Amino acid sequence: MxxxxxxxxxxxxxxxxxxxxxxxxxxxxxxxxxxxxxxxxxxxxxxxxxxxxxxxxxxxxxxxxxxxxxxxxxxxxxxxxxxxxxxxxxxxxxxxxxxxxxxxxxxxxxxxxxxxxxxxxxxxxxxxxxxxxxxxxxxxxxxxxxxxxxxxxxxxxxxxxxxxxxxxxxxxxxxxxxxxxxxxxxxxxxxxxxxxxxxxxxxxxxxxxxxxxxxxxxxxxxxxxPATLYVAAFLGSPRMNLLEAQVYVHLDRYVALNFGEQTLYLAWADPRSRAVARYHGERIVVGVRAEALTPVTPDTPGAVLHGRIRYLEHHGHESLAYLDIGATAIVVDEVGGPAAEQPAGGTLKRLGGALQRLTRSNSVSAQEERGGPVSLLNDPGRHHRKAAELSVRLAPYPAVTSGHPLTVAVQMDALHFFDERGDRIDVGWR
Ligand SMILES: Nc1ncnc2c1ncn2[C@@H]1O[C@H](COP(=O)(O)OP(=O)(O)O)[C@@H](O)[C@H]1O
Ligand SMILES: [Mg+2]
Known part of the structure; x- marks a missing residue:
């Protein structure tokens, strides 16, 4: 043994x-x-x-x-x-x-x-x-x-x-x-x-x-x-879509997740809505993987997001579409790969983050991480915001091209919720 x-x-x-x-x-x-x-x-x-x-x-x-x-x-x-x-x-x-x-x-x-x-x-x-x-x-x-x-x-x-x-x-x-x-x-x-x-x-x-x-x-x-925003961002390919959302509670009716131009609604009866409702008036991060998004016709009722294809990536067995949905994405640092290497905030911001990391000793940042007052959503060394490019799986070589509108149905029970420290908002659901 x-x-x-x-x-x-x-x-x-x-x-x-x-x-x-x-x-x-x-x-x-x-x-x-x-x-x-x-x-x-x-x-x-x-x-x-x-x-x-x-x-x-x-x-x-x-x-x-x-x-x-x-x-x-x-x-x-x-x-x-x-x-x-x-x-x-x-x-x-x-x-x-x-x-x-x-x-x-x-x-x-x-x-x-x-x-x-x-x-x-x-x-x-x-x-x-x-x-x-x-x-x-x-x-x-x-x-x-x-x-x-x-x-x-x-x-x-x-x-x-x-x-x-x-x-x-x-x-x-x-x-x-x-x-x-x-x-x-x-x-x-x-x-x-x-x-x-x-x-x-x-x-x-x-x-x-x-x-x-x-x-x-x-x-x-x-x-x-995933227990944290970091783990959510690190695991999986394509990377999990991480969208900033403002939470609004309409008691006994629903919890609205506002992404800027569009809103998704968690029914009040949904077992997760109470936990998310605690963040009324605040910003949280909503995670949704590509596999929880299904292309549908634009008039489909229910939980949908409308977007425009910014670009397509062909992987042979599937194609990935990246949609502009008028939302803000959270990009987490240190997850590797292209998502972390191309912050839309530009070189200056990237340099700012790097400098901040260089000038701050590891021990200080680890202490902050474990209990300090630092908010993930406000720390440029940990993540940054950019215009969301929602990744969606399509059949190989689809007939659509960039610029095309695309509507996707959102599998609501596959959403992940994280607070501004990057901890999972535990919604007692698996
Ligand atoms: N012998 C050493 N002396 C001082 N710092 C070290 C030494 N070995 C590793 N480190 C530092 O400790 C941290 C963790 O290193 P390491 O365990 O090698 O990471 P990983 O294997 O995950 O890449 C890094 O900041 C690294 O620079
Ligand atoms: Mg090593």
Whole structure:
């Protein structure tokens, strides 16, 4: 049995950088846990503390229920694979994989058996006699994993092991890694900044931002019910539409969500309307994914939004339309991808945000994030506003073009609500 537990773990580097901020996390026996977050959010630091390569500043780490802060790395029954793995160039594949066994004095016969088993599981049984220079990138990565697995660790830590590989190979190895670790029943923590990788591989995903754990759950849970605006923005493709809305309550009738030129209505009988009604007269963020929007004819009654196609993106199996609906979108920082790279506010605003981030130490911003008075909706370092381009899924290569009007029906029970701090407005609904 192998479990990992972090109890309020904090890591402050000697220069004052708060890299990990009171993270608590339980990894179950045999579980494949993915630690997901943007570059610099503290993922590697978490893994290195579990491995014993770094000490937490505060908090406790338990393996199999036992505190291990006094246990040296080699006695923790942990194997770790990094993005920049190094193989011994002068050794064969078999010798590379068997090296840890040789170090710990396993005799050659049983060493060979174990190397053969691991290499077979990884699909590199045929190349055991080759040297690393005679292997493809994917094969080299498999050798690195084999070398980590051969000691039969209780816990397997992988730090962005696929990020140096091309995308086809990445997809292939993803499936292999998960099936191999599940077959061996080894408890795994896998670090990535790639949300698609996390959603496809994980039993559960832990999402971090600036050292803080934002959300934890199965891929379905965190996708369907993101705990924060950040998680909502980070997961999924296309990204969730995040619209600023003014809330108006008409008691006993409905809660109106005004997006500027258009309004959606939550019926008073809707179990979510009471929670949202608390924000009467205030602005909130309403999230809606492309899959909750269906193109309809303009005269369709009910919850609809009317827009004009600003541009189309063809992805082969589908086309995405981006609609101008006269609303304001919230763009969250640090989610990666084009959404975060193209703030409509322009270069100056972007520079402003970057400067602000540079001049503010990490520890200060993390403190603000955990309890300070800072409002997400008013902090240019966290997000910005821009004219909303509502993403809508269409059939491949539709007959419409940019400039065309388009009406979409909104699946009201698929809306997400966030307050101005970026926390989910909990509406007791799933
Ligand atoms: N040895 C170190 N000394 C000082 N700061 C560090 C050190 N290692 C990492 N950091 C800082 O700690 C934060 C988290 O880093 P890291 O855990 O590597 O993030 P990630 O793996 O999510 O990209 C970053 O701000 C990084 O610059
Ligand atoms: Mg890292």
């Amino acid at each position: 192998s479990t990992v537990a972090l109890k309020d773990v904090t890591k402050i580097w000697p220069d004052g950088t708060l890299a990990v901020d009171r993270v608590s996390l339980d990894v179950r026996d045999g579980e494949f846990m993915v630690l997901l977050g943007p570059s610099g959010c503290g993922k590697s630091t978490v893994l290195r503390m579990i491995a014993g390569l770094e000490d937490p500043t505060e908090g406790d780490i338990l393996l199999n229920g036992e505190p291990v802060l006094d246990v040296p790395p080699r006695d923790r029954s942990i194997a770790m694979v990094f993005q920049d793995f190094a193989l011994y160039p002068h050794m064969t594949v078999a010798d590379n994989i068997g090296f840890p066994l040789k170090l710990s004095g396993v005799e050659p016969g049983s060493r060979q058996d174990r190397v053969g088993t691991v290499a077979g599981a990884l699909g590199i049984g045929e190349v055991l006699g080759r040297r690393p220079s005679q292997l493809s990138g994917g094969q080299r990565q498999r050798v690195a994993m084999g070398r980590a697995m051969v000691r039969r660790p209780g816990i397997f830590l992988m730090d962005e092991p696929l990020s140096n590989l091309d995308s086809g190979l990445r997809a292939e190895l993803r499936a292999e890694i998960t099936s191999m670790t599940r077959e061996l029943g080894v408890t795994t923590m896998y670090v990535t900044h790639d949300q698609a990788e996390a959603l496809t591989m994980a039993d559960r995903v832990a999402i971090m931002r600036r050292g803080v754990l934002q959300d934890l759950g199965t891929p379905t849970e965190v996708y369907r019910r």
